[in-house]
Amino acid sequence: MRFLVTGVAGFIGSQISKALLEEGHSVLGLDNLNAYYDVTYKQERLHQLERLPEFEFRKLDISDHDRLLALPERDSIDRVIHLAAQAGVRYSLENPFAYAASNMTGHLAVLEFCRRAAKAPMLVYASSSSVYGDDAVAPFKEDANVDRPVSLYAATKRADELMSQAYAKLYDLQQIGVRFFTVYGPWGRPDMAYWSFTDRILRGETIRVFNGGKMKRDFTYIDDAIAGLKAIATGEPHFADGERTHLLYNIGHNQPVQLMDFIRTIEKATGKTARIALEPMQPGDVTETCADISKMQADYGYDPKVSLEEGIGKFVDWFKTQRVASGPSRRYM
Template sequence: MAEEPVLVTGAAGFIGFHVARELLDAGRTVVGLDNLNTYYDPALKRARLALLAESPRFTFIHGDLADRPATAALFAGRRFAVVIHLAAQAGVRHSLSHPHDYADANLEGFLNVLEGCRHNGCMHLIYASSSSVYGANTKLPFSVEDRTDHPISLYAASKKANEVMAHSYSHLYRLPTTGLRFFTIYGPWYRPDMALFLFADAITQGRPIKLFNHGRMRRDFTYVADVTRVVLRLIEQVPPDATGRAPARIYNVGNHRPEELMHVVGLLEQELGRAAVKDMLPMQPGDVPETFADVDDLMRDVGFKPETAIEDGIRSFVAWYRSHYGV
């Protein structure tokens, strides 16, 4: 398996780029797929791809997973043993105004990936879910054993749908699947639609930052390098095909330590050398006041232990931000 190429969908995206680079650094061969859509600046995606393209073991395919014939042809032609599916239409707020984007990318696209894996000998499908599936849950920390049947955004509903779709394919076709519920991943090469990036950009330019729920938010911020390490470990951690049980697993991927949003804003101010102008606003639709991951299963199965303190992670993010944007 180690000599065969790994397919990373969403390879030009934030997490996909870091996972692909970690695979390349580990000596793996990677095929990266992305549609380079305009949800945020494609120039950032191309800059990430340029770094990946420096490796002779990286091949990029510009394609859309919602294109059923093209996706079927890709899987039939390559027969990937390992697929890491990170492509998706992201964003809770965007789902309020552009719901069909989520049906195309997160439902149709994911179904085409499942079909490609089913028919072409895939030995392990690892796919991105989200902490958003916990919806209005109030019990903390969030556990994979908790009920997740009350999503509060279409984005969350589409990710929950991915989990149950994957489980059905695991049950029917014995396709090993591992779902990852990501918790507020951040770091260098960050998405410009995410809060920390928006905050850094606004602070730098002297614009107000929007603090919803009047800043009374807690998030399980997880540094991207901690995430990529665990994804690589999970490749070989294939769910067993046990009698009477689908070969399917779901894990939380978080820092297991929620941070006060105002503390994180303070760290950004410190690293940027400027005070933020704060615009205190009420809670917005589809958002939750706190996320907190129970990662005991991941620690037990692959020895996952978050290693990056929020102070170090913010410092690394800001250093990249300053360098990339010439701030």
């Protein structure tokens, strides 16, 4: 199949593209290469993809709907994997309009792209565990009430789901939304806690731990997340007989970890003890995430295999290699 992948230079976007290319599919990747975090990571992910046959790249901001709709490849796309978004809960407090442009206008542009294509491709798009807020009962099921977001980021992701539901009904578009739960691993995002904690622990610097450490997260290793996403993107959708509609799935691990246990796992992997500053709860944060993955298991045989200890170990090994390669000032010896 021929895939369009938005956010192709991102963490999940680059990894799903690699998995698809290695299976013989072709990928047209889009990314605006913004500077939310160090662009060199995005460029290196792209370099890895460009070594593979059947990959093409276009630098394009999906919120520029005129350019997106004018892509000459539009009518040759079989399926769209839409991952481009402005990420990060806390950054939404500082730059809210970036979220409106990328997450909402951008998502709408992708919906229009699919609707106007000669053969409307199935759309698989990224939502987030953030939509569950702080009211859902763990483990979070896809049919939980998610109408009380606690951050703008979560609100934009929920808005995406609602727009997709509307387009599914209005234009008979096949769509599947994926609610990711804290995906981590090598080549991840530098703004995420596991990355910054590892960096600071290795440097001997203090890490900030919010809500006094009384938080739990459902961590999903990148290989498990990609296995689930690829199953959805390449498989047949589990819509009701004769109906083209809109579905939602959780991709998580269903094993939430206490924040202090998470820090101890990084300490073990790095061989260093964390210096910790306990701080109050931050606006937009939630106290717990936990994915109910029974729907993914039933429909796609989803079976996350990588434990937190194994996954953090792999990340720390990669992280040390990357930092040593980047210069003496970054060495952790």
